[in-house]
Amino acid sequence: xxxxxxxxxxxxxxxxxxxxxxxxxxxxxxxxxxxxxxxxxxxxxxxxxxxxxxxxxxxxxxxxxxxxxxxxxxxxxxxxxxxxxxxxxxxxxxxxxxxxxxxxxxxxxxxxxxxxxxxxxxxxxxxxxxxxxxxxxxxxxxxxxxxxxxxxxxxxxxxxxxxxxxxxxxxxxxxxxxxxxxxxxxxxxxxxxxxxxxxxxxxxxxxxxxxxxxxxxxxxxxxxxxxxxxxxxxxxxxxxxxxxxxxxxxxxxxxxxxxxxxxxxxxxxxxxxxxxxxxxxxxxxxxxxxxxxxxxxxxxxxxxxxxxxxxxxxxxxxxx
Amino acid sequence: xxxxxxxxxxxxxxxxxxxxxxxxxxxxxxxxxxxxxxxxxxxxxxxxxxxxxxxxxxxxxxxxxxxxxxxxxxxxxxxxxxxxxxxxxxxxxxxxxxxxxxxxxxxxxxxxxxxxxxxxxxxxxxxxxxxxxxxxxxxxxxxxxxxxxxxxxxxxxxxxxxxxxxxxxxxxxxxxxxxxxxxxxxxxxxxxxxxxxxxxxxxxxxxxxxxxxxxxxxxxxxxxxxxxxxxxxxxxxxxxxxxxxxxxxxxxxxxxxxxxxxxxxxxxxxxxxxxxxxxxxxxxxxxxxxxxxxxxxx
Numbered sequence: 218x219x220x221x222x223x224x225x226x227x228x229x230x231x232x233x234x235x236x237x238x239x240x241x242x243x244x245x246x247x248x249x250x251x252x253x254x255x256x257x258x259x260x261x262x263x264x265x266x267x268x269x270x271x272x273x274x275x276x277x278x279x280x281x282x283x284x285x286x287x288x289x290x291x292x293x294x295x296x297x298x299x300x301x302x303x304x305x306x307x308x309x310x311x312x313x314x315x316x317x318x319x320x321x322x323x324x325x326x327x328x329x330x331x332x333x334x335x336x337x338x339x340x341x342x343x344x345x346x347x348x349x350x351x352x353x354x355x356x357x358x359x360x361x362x363x364x365x366x367x368x369x370x371x372x373x374x375x376x377x378x379x380x381x382x383x384x385x386x387x388x389x390x391x392x393x394x395x396x397x398x399x400x401x402x403x404x405x406x407x408x409x410x411x412x413x414x415x416x417x418x419x420x421x422x423x424x425x426x427x428x429x430x431x432x433x434x435x436x437x438x439x440x441x442x443x444x445x446x447x448x449x450x451x452x453x454x455x456x457x458x459x460x461x462x463x464x465x466x467x468x469x470x471x472x473x474x475x476x477x478x479x480x481x482x483x484x485x486x487x488x489x490x491x492x493x494x495x496x497x498x499x500x501x502x503x504x505x506x507x508x509x510x511x512x513x514x515x516x517x518x519x520x521x522x523x524x525x526x527x528x529x530x531x532x533x534x535x536x537x
Numbered sequence: 538x539x540x541x542x543x544x545x546x547x548x549x550x551x552x553x554x555x556x557x558x559x560x561x562x563x564x565x566x567x568x569x570x571x572x573x574x575x576x577x578x579x580x581x582x583x584x585x586x587x588x589x590x591x592x593x594x595x596x597x598x599x600x601x602x603x604x605x606x607x608x609x610x611x612x613x614x615x616x617x618x619x620x621x622x623x624x625x626x627x628x629x630x631x632x633x634x635x636x637x638x639x640x641x642x643x644x645x646x647x648x649x650x651x652x653x654x655x656x657x658x659x660x661x662x663x664x665x666x667x668x669x670x671x672x673x674x675x676x677x678x679x680x681x682x683x684x685x686x687x688x689x690x691x692x693x694x695x696x697x698x699x700x701x702x703x704x705x706x707x708x709x710x711x712x713x714x715x716x717x718x719x720x721x722x723x724x725x726x727x728x729x730x731x732x733x734x735x736x737x738x739x740x741x742x743x744x745x746x747x748x749x750x751x752x753x754x755x756x757x758x759x760x761x762x763x764x765x766x767x768x769x770x771x772x773x774x775x776x777x778x779x780x781x782x783x784x785x786x787x788x789x790x791x792x793x794x795x796x797x798x799x800x801x802x803x804x805x806x807x808x809x810x811x812x813x814x815x816x817x818x819x820x821x822x823x824x825x826x827x828x829x830x831x832x833x834x835x
Binding site: 243246248249250252253255256257259260262263264266267268270271274281327330331333334336337339341342343344345346347348350351352353354355356358359360361362363365367368369370373376377402406407410411413414415417463465466469470473474480493496497500501506509510512513514516517520 | 571572574575578579581582583585586588589592600601602603604605647648650651653654655658660661666669670673676677678679680681682683684685687688703704706707708709712738739742763766767769770774785788789792793796797800803804806807808810811814815818822823825826829830831
């Protein structure tokens with residue numbers, strides 16, 4: 218036991234030569250505090266105070282103009298029984314799943330291929346990354362025409378091979394498939410680049426050893442590549458979940474021309490109304506700021522629950 | 538290694554009994570298959586852009602006819618003049634440029650300054666302040682949207698570009714990114730030496746820190762510019778005057794009003810709006826792609 222203190226006493230953190238001197242008055246650090254203050258002022262005004270205010274707001278009824286009325290837990294009670302909110306959760310999860318799983322699979326395949334290709338690697342990476350830098354608005358407009366019932370490319374292809382045409386943006390599943398396809402197209406290359414960076418950190422000796430042991434390419438992939446890629450996979454999954462569950466621009470732009478009551482209504486039968494679209498509709502179309510705030514906290518809860526599930530899934534697989 | 542396109546580790550041991558020529562053939566064939574699949578992926582990535590360009594050269598009657606047009610038409614001029622009649626395209630592009638440039642300059646300055654402090658100095662409350670900053674990553678935008686709107690309305694910023702610039706002028710991601718970069722890139726000996734020479738804090742920041750972190754700044758700058766240029770949800774809410782909006786909002790208005798009737802014109806707008814961004818990306822692609830990977834595996 219006597220050795221423990223010796224081991225545990227590291228030299229003072231090697232971050233900065235003169236460590237904070239307690240005798241020095243706080244005022245002598247004013248330059249440093251001034252240098253970091255812009256972020257904290259903005260954080261206070263547009264981050265912390267808003268979050269507190271939206272919590273306060275969720276217990277009140279308010280149209281944004283008149284006086285606030287205390288409502289207790291009634292808006293949260295209504296939220297729990299609000300079938301529109303639950304169906305928007307369902308829509309969001311279906312669209313997220315339709316986009317995320319094909320995207321992760323395609324990105325992994327692309328990354329493995331890019332990792333083995335020696336020539337033109339830079340050109341490939343540039344081309345694969347291109348869809349991600351373009352604005353969602355422009356991309357959604359373009360995909361609206363790809364999936365158009367009358368003159369869309371997808372329907373032209375279906376017709377060419379003798380299949381029935383689909384009214385993509387007018388049927389519940391068609392809408393979801395169209396949105397998910399857009400997301401998959403936009404994010405596959407981005408995630409492939411991240412996977413590629415992960416692949417390049419796997420030491421070549423591991424593959425060499427596997428080869429000596431007589432492992433085939435498929436075995437090598439599942440026994441070496443995939444386990445080594447777990448942290449990167451987790452990163453991509455968490456980012457995709459947090460952004461995917463908060464999708465707004467894709468369905469909003471894609472479906473605003475087919476929406477009849479509001480540009481946030483998510484198309485025919487609200488089939489493309491995601492949680493965040495519902496939040497915008499309640500808040501900025503119905504001017505129901507109080508209920509909007511309750512919806513926002515509901516969304517936050519769903520995102521947190523999903524992030525925890527994701528994290529635990531990947532962790533557990535790691536214990537096998 | 539001169540002729541192989543495929544990692545040598547991928548050859549299966551079962552194939553070893555084949556003749557040597559056959560194996561080289563197999564490797565080469567696999568290399569070709571690899572590039573064919575990769576090129577197929579590139580075509581899938583690029584095709585929507587190509588199609589949008591093609592559609593912007595056709596009239597809506599042509600677009601609505603079967604089979605779909607895959608080659609350029611002759612109506613680009615018509616579509617352009619209709620586009621400029623329908624929305625204030627260059628006015629909104631100027632707004633986007635103004636917002637994205639201002640935000641980028643502010644972010645680069647404020648984030649790198651704060652990052653310099655967190656990377657190289659210690660002071661009371663440093664740990665707590667840094668942890669607080671990381672917390673903001675967790676706060677979803679919807680929770681802030683209503684109060685932000687209310688605060689901005691009280692300040693009289695709703696409808697003006699100020700409502701987009703001020704809340705975006707500094708961010709946690711940029712500070713975190715630059716701090717990671719500065720921790721390793723700026724050597725403590727250099728700072729000590731400059732301090733002995735009597736350099737003030739701002740001089741150290743400007744003359745010692747900034748010159749060595751230019752690549753990190755380049756990534757942050759391009760990333761910020763593209764993010765601001767493409768931002769849509771908040772501008773849609775905050776810019777209440779339909780005649781004074783950013784490009785993305787103008788484009789969305791165009792789609793909302795003419796989206797089912799004049800596809801050629803709407804598509805022309807979408808294509809034009811992509812061009813400035815593609816130029817920025819072409820300049821910074823190398824940096825972005827390299828740093829994105831590094832950031833993820835860190």
